[in-house]
Amino acid sequence: MKICIFGAGAIGGYMAAKLAQAGADVSVVARGPHLAAMQANGLRLIEGETDTHVDITAEEDPARLGPQDYVIVTLKAHSVPPVVDKMQPLIGPETTIVSGVNGLPWWYFHGHGGPYEGTRLETVDPGNAQWDGFGPDRVLGCVVYPAAEVSEPGVVRHIEGNRFSLGEPDGSKSERAQALSKALAEAGLRAPVRPRLRDEIWLKLWGNLSFNPISALTHATLDVLCTDDGTRQVARAMMVEAQQIAETLDIKFPVDVDRRIRGGAEVGAHRTSMLQDLEAGRPMEIDALVRSVQELGRITSIPTPTIDTVLALVTLRARVAGTYP
Incomplete structure (x- = not known):
């Protein structure tokens, strides 16, 4: 299972470090001093009194990583539409986009049913950039609960929480949701699959x-x-x-x-x-x-x-x- 975390700041870095510790095939897309520090020295995670270091594949250009099984998006919501085109090299025929973004998600009415099914939200997806660029069938929802901070480039300090609730837009317990839940659980993270995410x-x-x-x-x-x-x-x-x-x-x-x-x-x-x-x-x-x-x-x-x-x-x-x- 190839997992790429796009936007490896505090939360993305925390998740990446935990997955890497568990031996997962994980990479990150980042930028700036944080990226440079990870490329030079790896990623350091501080959890309470525990201080660990992992080597991690970190790139600014997604094309250097190739298609993934899961792309976990941990950017702020307004930062995603401008980089949809940049993310395309990560997306193969079976790639799942995991939307770990705060606020109301762009895919909200996909699989919703009823009179609002398929309604698109301009405020979080201007110009339908994500709806058209990713396709809503690829998406797996994620509600992020942990708190963390980048205390200095290449260093993530975990503050509290380890739950990443997952859910299909239609409420089903799909194979892809359960497979990711298992991978996150093996990394010491709680990742329940919710029918009513x-x-x-x-x-x-x-x-x-x-x-x-x-x-x-x-x-x-x-x-x-x-x-x-x-x-x-x-x-x-x-x-x-x-x-x-x-x-x-x-x-x-x-x-x-x-x-x-x-x-x-x-x-x-x-x-x-x-x-x-x-x-x-x-x-x-x-x-x-x-x-x-x-x-x-x-x-x-x-x-x-x-x-x-x-x-x-x-x-x-x-x-x-x-x-x-």
């Missing part, structure tokens, strides 16, 4: 939709924005609007809104990824985490007044900072 996508998105933009606007950590009366009510209103959309699409939430917010508060003084991107001057995941839910509101004819307001504010904040096109 969209439920997990929404549970994670529920928090990202609200907590991320509010933190970028206020610079507050999760414990503060989830307990302050004002920002808590804004987050709750956004989540209620999202829940109405999701339940229209047959999503089942295992917890209620208030419990989900309490869970955010219990994370503690955490700076969300969107706030970290703003402070670092990196592009922010506004479209995948917020604008995509607004688009679903339009598709399902469900009003999203609070989401619309927060989206307008965080978009302008990002544009002023030069972190949104």
